[in-house]
Amino acid sequence: MRSPDSPAQRPNALEVDLGAIAHNVALIRAAAGPATVLFGAVKANGYGFGLPAVAGAMLAGGADAFAMADPADAIRIRGAGIDVPLLLYGGVLPEPAVARLLAEHDLTCTIADLEAAHAWAALGCYTRAFLKVDVGLERLGVAAERAAAFASAACALPGIRVEGIYTHLHGGETAGYHDWQLDRFDLVLDELERAGIDLPVRLAESSVTVGVGRRGRLNAIDPGHLLYGFLPGGRAEAPAGLRPAFVALRSRVIQVKQVERPGGFDAAAPLALHAGLRVAVIPLGRSDGLRSLTCGEMLVRGQRVPIVGRPSLEHTRIDVTSVPGCRAGDEVVVIGRQGDDEIPFAEVAARHELDGPGLTLEVRSSVQRVYTGD
Numbered sequence: 001m002r003s004p005d006s007p008a009q010r011p012n013a014l015e016v017d018l019g020a021i022a023h024n025v026a027l028i029r030a031a032a033g034p035a036t037v038l039f040g041a042v043k044a045n046g047y048g049f050g051l052p053a054v055a056g057a058m059l060a061g062g063a064d065a066f067a068m069a070d071p072a073d074a075i076r077i078r079g080a081g082i083d084v085p086l087l088l089y090g091g092v093l094p095e096p097a098v099a100r101l102l103a104e105h106d107l108t109c110t111i112a113d114l115e116a117a118h119a120w121a122a123l124g125c126y127t128r129a130f131l132k133v134d135v136g137l138e139r140l141g142v143a144a145e146r147a148a149a150f151a152s153a154a155c156a157l158p159g160i161r162v163e164g165i166y167t168h169l170h171g172g173e174t175a176g177y178h179d180w181q182l183d184r185f186d187l188v189l190d191e192l193e194r195a196g197i198d199l200p201v202r203l204a205e206s207s208v209t210v211g212v213g214r215r216g217r218l219n220a221i222d223p224g225h226l227l228y229g230f231l232p233g234g235r236a237e238a239p240a241g242l243r244p245a246f247v248a249l250r251s252r253v254i255q256v257k258q259v260e261r262p263g264g265f266d267a268a269a270p271l272a273l274h275a276g277l278r279v280a281v282i283p284l285g286r287s288d289g290l291r292s293l294t295c296g297e298m299l300v301r302g303q304r305v306p307i308v309g310r311p312s313l314e315h316t317r318i319d320v321t322s323v324p325g326c327r328a329g330d331e332v333v334v335i336g337r338q339g340d341d342e343i344p345f346a347e348v349a350a351r352h353e354l355d356g357p358g359l360t361l362e363v364r365s366s367v368q369r370v371y372t373g374d
Contacts, residue, residue: 006368009368010251010314011251011252011254011283012249012250012283012288012367012368013249013251013367013369013370014048014049014246014248014249014360014363014367014368014369014370015247015248015249015250015336015371015372016050016053016054016245016246016247016369016370016372017243017244017245017246017247017371017372017373018054018056018057018245018371018373019372020229020243020245020373021054021057021058021061021227021228021229022057022060022061022373023241023243024061024227024228024229024242024243024245025040025057025058025060025061025062025063025227026061026062027239027241027242028223028226028227028239029061029062029063031239032221032223035219036219036220036221037064037065037201037219038062038064038220038221038223039065039066039067039087039203039205039220039221039222040058040059040067040222040227041067041205041223041224041225041227042054042055042058042066042067042068042077043067043069043070043089044069044070044073044361045070045073045365047228047357047360047361048357048360048361048362048363049228049246049369050371051073051077051080052077052079052082053369055077056080058227059082059084063084064085065085065086065087066082066084066085066086066087067087067088067089067205067222068086068087068088069088069089069090069091071092071098071101071107074086074088074105075105078105078106083106085108086106086108087108087110087130087164088108088109088110089110089132089140089205090112091110092109094116094119094120094122094123095123096123096125099120099123099127100125102127102128103125107128108128108129108163108164109128109129109130110131110140111129111130111131111132111154111160111162112131112132112140112142113141113142113150114142114150114154117129117153117157117160118157120157120159120160121158121159121160123159124159125159126159127160128161129154129160129161129162129163130163130165130201130203131147131151131154131164131165132165132167132168133147133165133167133185133188134167135168135169135181135185136169136171136177136180136181136184137168137170139168140168141167141168144187144188147165147188147191148188148191148192148195151165151188151197151199152192152195152197155197162199163199163200164199164200164201164202164203164220165189165192165199165201165202165203166202166203166204166205166220166222167181167204167205168205168206169181169182169204169205169206169208170206178208182204182218185204185218186218189202189217189218193217201219201220202217202218202219202220203218203219203220203221204218204220204221204222205221205222206222206223206232207223207224207226207230207231207232207238208232225356225357226242228245228246228356228357228360229244229245229246230244230355230356230357231356244345246335246356246360247336248333248334248336248337249293249333249334249335249336249363249367250331250332250333250336251282251283251284251331251332252282252283252329252330252331252332253281253282253300253320253326253327253328253329253330253332254281254282254283254328255280255281256278256279256280256281256320256326256327256328257278257279257281258276258277258278258279259274259276259277259278259279273308273309273317276321277308277319278319278320278321278324279317279318279319279320280300280305280317280326280330280332281315281316281317282298282315282316282318283314284311284314284316284334284367285311285312285314285315285316286311286312287364287366288314288363288364288366288367289364289367290311290334291311292352292354292362293334293335293348293359293362294307294334294335294348295343295347295351296351297343298318298332298333298334298343299332299333299336299343300318300323300330300331300332300333301325301326301330301338301339302338302340303322303323303339303341304341304343305318305319305322305323306318306319307319318332335348345359
């Protein structure tokens with residue numbers, strides 16, 4: 001692993017394998033077929049892995065466009081000189097300042113109902129948009145039964161260029177539910193064709209979408225967190241050979257000390273810190289997200305050691321009594337492999353009842369992202 005890039009930050013690092021991301025995109029590109037438009041999901045700062053590095057890796061693997069919720073993420077991508085289509089999922093309001101931002105950075109917004117479509121048109125400026133259809137998630141979008149009429153009305157409004165239509169599939173636990181959602185979306189596309197409305201992009205969004213680009217009139221997918229090597233839940237299947245982008249979460253020892261117990265208020269000291277204990281301190285704590293990022297142990301010199309006491313905002317103590325050679329500067333692995341031992345990502349995620357993206361997003365921005373495999 002490379003040393004952390006910025007000496008201005010504490011020596012903590014989330015190691016990300018950009019080569020794995022590029023590999024996963026290429027794998028899914030092959031599974032979806034060359035005619036399918038592949039949107040790379042880079043929501044929430046690239047699922048916590050960091051933009052624009054993640055976007056660059058996805059382009060290297062064959063992504064055609066990107067989708068996100070936060071305009072700030074889109075602006076970071078544009079700032080890196082990337083000029084592919086950028087779709088903003090729901091999250092912006094039809095307001096003059098937002099319209100100017102969309103125009104300045106060449107962004108496409110989502111319109112989720114007819115009221116919003118009229119509001120965008122009333123701004124009197126040119127807006128590029130995708131329409132959102134709700135096929136079962138009951139979140140953003142117009143219900144499938146009313147979507148064709150919504151699309152017809154939105155396309156007729158001045159100042160709005162409707163470039164595509166999409167839906168978000170969810171859930172893989174119930175047999176047949178995935179196909180039921182796709183069937184509802186296909187019916188919408190059938191109605192639009194009969195009405196003579198040809199929308200260039202017809203997109204299904206979710207980690208269960210691989211291969212649906214070959215179904216019916218769909219011609220685009222957003223495979224969600226599959227691109228990062230996280231597998232979908234339930235009955236959904238993923239292409240074989242996906243590689244995890246999450247390599248390791250690391251820190252370094254900044255002090256090693258022997259616990260002493262002088263007289264006086266010894267009884268008020270933490271019970272876990274008994275006299276004779278050898279403790280190492282690392283500069284990683286609750287403000288960095290550690291509460292949801294540990295299994296209660298860490299690796300030092302290839303050996304598991306327990307956390308001692310309660311982590312503070314920016315520091316944590318570990319018991320290195322069994323590692324007599326430990327000293328300041330030693331690497332500490334919170335998640336990942338060190339020597340012959342490993343603290344698996346899955347073990348930590350299960351302990352906190354988090355899925356893969358959920359665990360990664362717990363790593364706060366105070367922790368540097370260090371990239372390998374590029």
